[in-house]
Amino acid sequence: MKFSHQIQGNALIVTIAGRIDVLNNEAFAAELSTRIKTQGMEIVILDFSGVDFISSACLRSLMLGLKQAREAKVALALAAIQPQVLEIFQLSRIDTLIQCFATVEQVFQTPITLKSTKAQRSSNVNSMSVRFWGTRGSLPAPLTLSQLRNKLTSALVAGANMKLDTVERAQHFVESLPFHIGGTYGGNSSCVELSASDNNVVLLDMGSGARLAGQDALQRLAGRSGDFHIFISHLHWDHIMGFPFFTPAYISGQRIHIYACHEHLENAFRRQQAEPSFPVELSKMAAQIEFVRLEPGRSYNIAGYQVQAALQHHHGDSFGYRFQKNGKCVVYSTDAEHKPEDLLDIKNFVEFFRDADLVIFDAMYSLADSISVKEDWGHSSNIMGVELCQQAGAKRLVLVHHEPANDDATIERLCHDALRLEEITSKGQRLEIFAAYDGLQIAL
Numbered sequence: 001m002k003f004s005h006q007i008q009g010n011a012l013i014v015t016i017a018g019r020i021d022v023l024n025n026e027a028f029a030a031e032l033s034t035r036i037k038t039q040g041m042e043i044v045i046l047d048f049s050g051v052d053f054i055s056s057a058c059l060r061s062l063m064l065g066l067k068q069a070r071e072a073k074v075a076l077a078l079a080a081i082q083p084q085v086l087e088i089f090q091l092s093r094i095d096t097l098i099q100c101f102a103t104v105e106q107v108f109q110t111p112i113t114l115k116s117t118k119a120q121r122s123s124n125v126n127s128m129s130v131r132f133w134g135t136r137g138s139l140p141a142p143l144t145l146s147q148l149r150n151k152l153t154s155a156l157v158a159g160a161n162m163k164l165d166t167v168e169r170a171q172h173f174v175e176s177l178p179f180h181i182g183g184t185y186g187g188n189s190s191c192v193e194l195s196a197s198d199n200n201v202v203l204l205d206m207g208s209g210a211r212l213a214g215q216d217a218l219q220r221l222a223g224r225s226g227d228f229h230i231f232i233s234h235l236h237w238d239h240i241m242g243f244p245f246f247t248p249a250y251i252s253g254q255r256i257h258i259y260a261c262h263e264h265l266e267n268a269f270r271r272q273q274a275e276p277s278f279p280v281e282l283s284k285m286a287a288q289i290e291f292v293r294l295e296p297g298r299s300y301n302i303a304g305y306q307v308q309a310a311l312q313h314h315h316g317d318s319f320g321y322r323f324q325k326n327g328k329c330v331v332y333s334t335d336a337e338h339k340p341e342d343l344l345d346i347k348n349f350v351e352f353f354r355d356a357d358l359v360i361f362d363a364m365y366s367l368a369d370s371i372s373v374k375e376d377w378g379h380s381s382n383i384m385g386v387e388l389c390q391q392a393g394a395k396r397l398v399l400v401h402h403e404p405a406n407d408d409a410t411i412e413r414l415c416h417d418a419l420r421l422e423e424i425t426s427k428g429q430r431l432e433i434f435a436a437y438d439g440l441q442i443a444l
């Protein structure tokens with residue numbers, strides 16, 4: 001690994017060449033830290049054109065560098081990343097945190113982006129973020145003992161010749177493993193959180209992930225009363241089953257607003273807690289709870305968001321939501337079947353996803369399954385997600401509602417397949433693709 005640099009105005013261009021791996025990570029981190037602290041520089045650009053590999057330990061060092069840059073009020077950007085290295089960035093989601101440019105010249109052509117990113121990162125008031133609390137479809141699916149042991153076995157074999165005798169080295173090694181070995185997509189059913197200001201909390205669906213979402217929100221509120229705005233896609237069990245375990249609902253003074261387009265919204269919530277299904281009836285919950293029926297197609301202002309709902313093809317109907325705030329747009333579209341031959345549906349949803357910064361998409365099946373054995377089961381595929389988002393000019397696609405029968409390797413493969421399809425069919429603006437996992441947080 002070699003470092004060299006040149007200065008251009010207030011920018012330091014650091015050219016790095018070679019392989020950045022666990023063996024030279026310490027040197028990489030030290031060099032990075034020194035360059036970021038160079039006197040008088042406002043921008044540090046890392047020219048990655050000569051880097052042909054980066055390990056996860058070094059990605060972590062890069063993140064530490066980003067933190068140092070932020071503290072020093074320096075904008076840090078990466079440029080000219082080789083495709084195989086860029087793929088590592090995308091797979092590890094690092095590219096959502098640090099700005100990546102095709103060339104060094106391009107960084108200078110877009111100084112505004114750098115400035116706005118600095119502003120966004122120093123102040124969260126106007127930024128938007130999305131957090132996934134539950135990403136599994138139909139039924140919670142915890143990791144099994146044999147799956148856990150297979151992960152451990154694979155990791156031990158992969159690390160057999162490495163000196164993993166400190167916690168730090170072991171952590172770096174674990175982070176370098178493919179996600180299906182070193183991580184897990186998680187087992188909770190649908191629940192997603194959108195960032196909100198003041199004492200507002202915005203949640204999408206009340207699957208089993210809602211239990212953790214509720215606890216986290218209460219911790220943030222630290223004893224204050226909050227307004228919980230909960231948008232329900234539809235009333236299938238996997239999207240409401242977390243509500244009886246949603247702690248804020250048990251606390252007097254908390255205000256809970258539950259929105260949906262379904263006529264039977266309130267009844268479905270009451271019924272799942274009625275005797276003999278659950279020991280605490282909904283009427284006994286101490287929070288103030290209201291049910292609000294929305295109309296698809298109409299625009300609402302709720303918790304600082306402009307919100308619109310759209311009817312989706314699903315058993316008993318489901319509704320997608322488009323949220324807009326401060327020029328950013330997130331679409332939540334789960335439990336929706338898009339048939340490739342239904343041109344009107346495709347046209348409608350291309351418009352609904354139009355120019356979205358993030359589309360959260362039901363990719364439960366492969367395309368083959370969704371148009372054969374699982375046709376009319378009400379769900380879509382990774383392939384359909386890529387096609388709709390490409391046509392809509394969306395920036396990011398997040399695959400959710402993972403099939404409970406799919407293990408981590410299968411979900412990872414579905415994501416890779418979507419990435420490959422995007423790679424070979426992309427025209428113009430690139431679409432970023434992730435498979436959501438419980439705990440994933442994306443800043444827009």
Ligand SMILES: [Zn+2]
Pocket residue numbers: 137138236238239335401
């Ligand atoms: Zn579902």
Ligand SMILES: [Zn+2]
Pocket residue numbers: 234236314318335378
């Ligand atoms: Zn459903």
